[in-house]
Amino acid sequence: MNTNNNNINRRNFIRLTGITGAGLVMGLSAKANGIESVENLTSAIESFELSPFVVIEKTGQITIFNSKPEIGQGTFQSIPALIAEELEVSLNKVTIKQTTGEKKYGPGQSAGGSASVRTSYMNLRKVGASAKEMLLKAASQQWNVPVEECYAEEAQIFHKPSGKKLSYGELAEAASKIEVPKSPKLKDPKDFKILGKSVQRPDIPSKVNGTAKFGIDATVPGMVYASIERCAVLGSKLVSFDATAAKKVKGVIAVETCERIHGVYKTEGVAVIAENYWAAVQGRKALVIKWDNQGFENFNSKDYEQRLRAAAKEEGAIDHQQGNFDKAFAEAPTKIEAFYETPMVSHSPIEPMNCLASWKEGNNVEIWTSTQVPGRVISDIAKAHSITQEQVKVNMFFNGGGFGRRLYPDYVHEAVQLSKKISKPVKLIWTREDDTKQGPFRPLTYSALKGGLDANGKANAFQHKVIAPTLDMEKNYDKTKTNGTMTEGISEQKYEIEHMKNVYVHDYVHLPLAAWRAVTSTTLAFSHECFIDEMSVAAKKDPLDFRLSMLTKDSDTKNVLNKLKEVSNWDKKLPAGWGRGVAQYQFFAGLGGFVIEVSK
The missing domain is CATH 3.30.365.10 (Aldehyde oxidase/xanthine dehydrogenase, molybdopterin binding domain)
Structure with missing residues (x-):
């Protein structure tokens, strides 16, 4: 200008x-x-x-x-x-x-x-x-x-x-x-x-020559580094800490508490702030902390899985229904039932969680970070510190992977709190161990499926019951209501089965949860299509032909399966020791289908 x-x-x-x-x-x-x-x-x-x-x-x-x-x-x-x-x-x-x-x-x-x-x-x-x-x-x-x-x-x-x-x-x-x-x-x-x-x-x-800038590359004059110790038992509370040894580490300048804010999941950690990252990590290792585990030290995957399986007996909330599944299944000559479990997993993007925050005069804050949601960063930080959104400035970078993890600015909250406390620009970096152990995680999801075949091996009854918490981690969720995110895609499939019922059963867990790449379709497509295979085996029919038999009307699903049959030479006999499988799933207004060949 x-x-x-x-x-x-x-x-x-x-x-x-x-x-x-x-x-x-x-x-x-x-x-x-x-x-x-x-x-x-x-x-x-x-x-x-x-x-x-x-x-x-x-x-x-x-x-x-x-x-x-x-x-x-x-x-x-x-x-x-x-x-x-x-x-x-x-x-x-x-x-x-x-x-x-x-x-x-x-x-x-x-x-x-x-x-x-x-x-x-x-x-x-x-x-x-x-x-x-x-x-x-x-x-x-x-x-x-x-x-x-x-x-x-x-x-x-x-x-x-x-x-x-x-x-x-x-x-x-x-x-x-x-x-x-x-x-x-x-x-x-x-x-x-x-x-x-x-x-x-x-x-x-x-990105090839190394000049691309990611959030972790951000620097400003006078910045310091932070590393935070959080309890290994998720859901615990901080009781007390002794920072005497940590403060003796060369380069350590402060030890402060800070709150991790991930929706309704909130926990406190102890941050070591130093002139360089190495000193911050070494000081963190020297901390002596007392935690109140709130009884969560006894929480384990095996018990949690059994709890979800038991919850499959609940009626749940109907996501989609046609015909009379209960009657058709009860009368079906051939019945198939199966449970599928998809584990709780970390997002593990290649770039660790990081944020550089600088709290300035006039309660203004400037942020340098990798995020999938700059607008949410602005609104969340403004709300947390009772300032206007105009007082929050975000500087954007390339993200070194996201997969849903960077939809949540918990790491930004931590950096801002620390900068506000010590009146210096603070660069917080999570270790890979932090991200793997602390989450947030894709929820462990249980799918209970039932199918019924008539005397001719035709599918005439199908139920997909999803048992899982919500991504919002709601403890007092209304169990009479379904949740479109947690049942994503299961009611969009085009298979023509006369009697069908899709159900959501809510089961709360105290852990930090988050959307994970393709949200919940990655878990439900697996269970849905594997069970269709189980039905085809029970019907003694080819898995691709079994699917096509349930698609008499024109649809993208039918077109995709027919195309897969053509390009994969499906009807060509495979050599000894080889096997072949097919699957399709529709979600996010898109449709994907695969034929995979494997050998011993």
Whole structure:
């Protein structure tokens, strides 16, 4: 921005200050291979905002803002590509910057539930199409020609009859003053140049050569390091601690308590803060702590599994029902019953949990971290410390894996508390042992399945009962209500079974829980499809043909299974010692199917 320009009008002032102040905060840049400071993002070149997601400089430089955190799934490219496709600009000519939870970009600035492209596809294409139409209109007005005589290509507007052309940079100011179209025309998919094509991901070079920046790489002058000792018995309470030996470790500067906040799960730990990470860890090892285990020291996996199995006898809450399962199952000539268990597991992303927090004068806090939910970080920290969301600033980085773990900012809470206590920037790093032992974890889930076959081996009764806690860790859950997250996908399957009942049984556990990649479909698809196999064995039928026999109507499931049969040469006899299996599952508006061959 040229601060000496006295002719900046009110509209451009709002746009420019909005961009250089709130919009272009520290973020990821494809061209800089990592982090740019806010100083590097403000310049003497005027920029014009055609939408919160599209900013064009007079030089022609185009910046597209990506609202979905990059956790390895490719949204750093795919989300901007939706805009670039309709804007008619190549990705290699665009600077991509990550939004950091600012309200102007809306509430959907998160990565989880396989939702990024699925929920952004049409909206962001419209963003690009609207910006293009604004540029087309600006050019037609400048040339005084019908807009229908103009077209966009490679960041330029052309006038067909005369061959005139103007760059997006030359048109940006005029275009920014045009009203945003309400119903822009979208391209026909057959004309796509980016979407559905093989294009280079802009983040790959920096990740290969080591220049990409992740949260754990963040540093600021004067920062110190922290490592936290938490009780190995989950759910315990801190009674007392002796930090005498810890404070004797060279480099240790403070020992403080802090609270881990993971939804309703809250525990206290003891943090050792030091000049370097090694000293913090060594000081932590020297702590002497007394815990009250609250009786949880006797909690074990075997007893918990038995408890869930016993809970399968409960009626539970009906998630989906058709026909009369109980009657059909009771009368079925052939009955099959099975229990499936999927264990509690850690997310274990390759980048450990980490956060650098700096509590500043005026109760402002600045945060540098890897997260799937920058907006949630802002709102949660503001609420926890009774400050406004405008007082919380988040700096975003590439995430070294997420898998649902970074949907929860418990590690951010800890770092902020410690920085507030000692009035210094504090960088907290969890060890891998911390993450594995402390969770949060994917819930242990039990599936109790029942199936009935008629005299001809046809499936006519099916029940899938899911026994598990909720991801919100609700102790007093209303057991008359189902839970769509915990029964994810089981009622979306297209098998045509006359009598069907899907049920959820709630069973509380005191442990920290969290969504895990693909949430609960990863657990339920396994049990659901394995049981279909068990039914096919009982019916003495081929497992793929058995599935197709339950799909008389046209559906994606039927099409996928038929395609699998074709491409896998299913009917071709396998050599001795080989086996073959098939499975499919529909969830998140998508469908996956596999044929796997194995040998001894």
